[in-house]
Amino acid sequence: MNDCLFCKIVAGEIPSNKLYEDDLCYAFYDIDPQAPTHFLVVPKAHIPSVAGVDESNQATVGHIFTVIAKLAKELGLDSFRVVSNIGEQAGQSVFHLHFHVLSGRDMTWPPG
Ligand code: 5GP
Ligand code: ZN
Numbered sequence: 001m002n003d004c005l006f007c008k009i010v011a012g013e014i015p016s017n018k019l020y021e022d023d024l025c026y027a028f029y030d031i032d033p034q035a036p037t038h039f040l041v042v043p044k045a046h047i048p049s050v051a052g053v054d055e056s057n058q059a060t061v062g063h064i065f066t067v068i069a070k071l072a073k074e075l076g077l078d079s080f081r082v083v084s085n086i087g088e089q090a091g092q093s094v095f096h097l098h099f100h101v102l103s104g105r106d107m108t109w110p111p112g
Contacts, residue, residue, distance in 0.1 A: 006098060009026070053097070
């Protein structure tokens with residue numbers, strides 16, 4: 001998508017602190033970390049949010065969760081939280097599907 005920040009990061013048009021990349025997804029550290037470890041995992045293909053997940057892209061989303069598990073293991077994360085905000089009221093500010101992975105501090109429930 002032409003005017004999408006995360007499409008530009010995936011394409012290398014905007015620099016990022018890359019953690020992992022394969023054919024389907026791209027992982028990079030959040031520019032404004034909300035925990036000692038905070039990275040994002042996004043599909044390379046543009047999907048606006050979890051609300052845009054369907055039969056055509058479900059394999060990519062499933063794959064992203066295998067990548068999250070692998071990266072968490074490699075980084076030695078014993079406890080972590082995976083978050084995806086959908087829509088402005090839920091806090092979504094970039095409308096390209098992304099999963100936040102947060103770790104390294106106590107977290108509260110319910111989330112704010
Ligand atoms: P959302 O608010 O949509 O759930 O999450 C978007 C996330 O993208 C935020 O945590 C924000 O800090 C992060 N972000 C926004 N712009 C950039 C950027 O240019 N580079 C990186 N690495 N993260 C960004
Ligand atoms: Zn995009």
